[in-house]
Amino acid sequence: EDKVVQSPLSLVVHEGDTVTLNCSYEVTNFRSLLWYKQEKKAPTFLFMLTSSGIEKKSGRLSSILDKKELFSILNITATQTGDSAIYLCAINAGGTSYGKLTFGQGTILTVHP
Amino acid sequence: GAGVSQSPSNKVTEKGKDVELRCDPISGHTALYWYRQSLGQGLEFLIYFQGNSAPDKSGLPSDRFSAERTGGSVSTLTIQRTQQEDSAVYLCASSLDGRFYEQYFGPGTRLTVT
Structure with a gap:
């Protein structure tokens, strides 16, 4: 069974801090790893990673995948209160179900002013 | 254009009753997904529809x-004989064909079984 574990489960920082969120996984037939940001109810897509060692970047957010060690990290630099959210990691595995995603339990990030 | 919509936004039901939750995907999106999120948990995959292919029902927790998805658009999730452990937020998402990573989520239905 595919499995995704995120750490820490929650994190409290102050504006301007840099945070690193972790995601480790176990999967047969890995296809891709994804990061989402969930504010209130609806998650929004951040990154998709398929290859090891290639950093994806969007503004203050960046992510990298290590397929050998089976983990990914999401970095947020110069955090702002608007970064407060749940960050979800998910994997997409090969096989007959092309679109199925397995999610981790999420990291709750709180950024204080 | 309009995003994914779900109805109702909140539903309180008594244990043992049946409920139907509705999802209207973004027009033109051929893929539709249902997830469940319990308090403090990540998203749990339930079912996935892609075009005319047989749906992937592997995440449905029980019979x-x-x-169902009628006409390749609107979908209804039905829970029969509800139990208290069914209480959760039920999220629907849709995407373009092949773009499973870029799922657009609806606001969810919060189901409370008393």
Whole structure:
């Protein structure tokens, strides 16, 4: 069974801090790893990673995948209160179900002013 | 254009009753997904529809859960004989064909079984 574990489960920082969120996984037939940001109810897509060692970047957010060690990290630099959210990691595995995603339990990030 | 919509936004039901949750995907999106999120948990995959292919039902937790998608658009998730452990937020998402990573989520239905 595919499995995704995120750490820490929650994190409290102050504006301007840099945070690193972790995601480790176990999967047969890995296809891709994804990061989402969930504010209130609806998650929004951040990154998709398929290859090891290639950093994806969007503004203050960046992510990298290590397929050998089976983990990914999401970095947020110069955090702002608007970064407060749940960050979800998910994997997409090969096989007959092309679109199925397995999610981790999420990291709750709180950024204080 | 309009995003994914779900109805109702909140539903309180008594244990043992049946409920139907509705999802209207973004027009033109051929893929539709249902997830469940319990308090403090990540998203749990339930079912996935892609075009005219047979749906992937592998995430449905029991035979009390079923879903259908009529005309390749609107989807209904039905829970029969609800139990208290069914209480959760039920999220629907849709995407373009092949773009499973870029799922657009609806606001969810919060189901409370008393």
